[in-house]
Amino acid sequence: MDELELMITVVVAADDDRAARRACQSLLHRVGGRIVECGDCSDEEPGCWSVTISLPASSSGAGPAALSRAVRTFLRELGPEFPRHRVSCESPTAWSVVDDPELVEALVPGGERLLVEAWVGDAGAPVFADEDPDLLPPPEPEPGLADVDEHGRVRPRLGMVVDVVTQRHAAAEWPARAVASRVSRSVTLLGSAERPPMVRVEWDLGPAEGEPAEIVADAVARLGGVGWSRPRAGASVATARWSAAPTPPSGIAAIELTSTVPSMVDSGTPHWNTGSVS
Template sequence: MVAHSELELLITVVAAADDERSAHAACGPLVERVGGRIVQSGDCSDEEPGCWSVTIARDCAGTGGHVAGLSRAVRNFLRELGPEYARHHVACEPPTAWTVVEHPELVTALVPGGERILVEAWSDGPLLTPARRAEPEPPAAAESAPVLGEHDESGRPHPRLRLRVEVRTDRPAGAEWPARALAARLSRTAELLSSRSAPPVVRVELDLGPAAGEPAEIAGSAAVVLGGEGWSTPELDERGAVVRWSARPVPAGGVSAVEIVAARSTVDAPAVAAGGSP
């Protein structure tokens, strides 16, 4: 982690909505209020029926990738929203700090139909931190963008991209959010497969859906997107292609290992344990 790095705020809203357009409309006033931009949205009705998640990004005036700087960025944002929001507890495990607002009256005051809001501060450091999102496409272009199906033109199933993230934390919730943040850089859809605690590590596995290309190419490209140094070269086995990354030295808290699997279309097995030597 660099000593001084820029911070970025991500505000993720989960709200009841009929479709993506209505979810964006519900979040419109909040986007204007915080001076941000919508960078991602997705249907999360598999977890909560009739719900959509919308992620808003906003640059942060603060700097610093240490605990105090990350936590301060989240607290300052909560104070902007009002004294009722500032009372929420802020957790921090570099490279991120976060809090969740779940009080119905506070959430709906910001977003009609809102159920909860996750506020994160991310350090734009060099390793496994969310890259700054590009400006979103105009609505018409985004809505017309093709969605990759389960099969290619010849009818052959696409490989599936899977992600396993190991986070050193004593709370499962403290692992799921960083894992989902990494998954969001690789796919618009992410299904939680499992979250298992093996103190002091929580292992989170996600299915990121189909991906086009050969397994080795898919896995290698995903590692490039996540960034950082120390990735293994793609290894082929009966499942597909696997790449791994492990933190050196192992941090006291935060992401300690990542594994990406581009599973062959004929295999539906979960990723193997992360943390292997690159």
């Protein structure tokens, strides 16, 4: 039987990283697990932070039914009002969004929304590095890394494009965001586009240290798995791509990582134009 992992993401109003983590302590004590990510999402909602908790699901299994059951079981454990929220499934993940500030506030002071995801590591998407002890991830990127280094050089930026097979545009962002969050603490949605039968979702993962080829190689190592293309690298850009073969009937079908050295616009600030989503 496949072991399932739960990823619990809370959107919480907080002043900073420390306050956001502190607000989630009561939920941690209640459900267990550990905080694996805390990110500033004020670009989407001013004054908001997202805190992600990882913990093993209380059930195991394979297929959409097992994934959905893991989410429903967790919702029931939170209280009688939580199971009424809809559970969606696009293999290899199932999820439910609790968009009820009063309900979430009872769990997390300042909490506004709750996302509950169930994942199985070997169901078509790459095996994530932190799920495989043989794949050691590179060090966490420095929080708040500046666009320009101490010598005044513009740091390369890392971008990710995720293709999700789904009939509903809205169903593509959550699984794509979960993949992007495995690579960077700084995840900004750039856009999405329907390319039937897929939805393409593009992310800016922020500045990174090193040369473009090194940055892409580190990101590939962090995601792990097999099926990655040989990296293509030039002086100012590097790219690697993963794709499922054959294309799954639903879920994540392809991932592209690109590291680019931005140009400098007249204002003297870095400018990165990906042009991938149209």
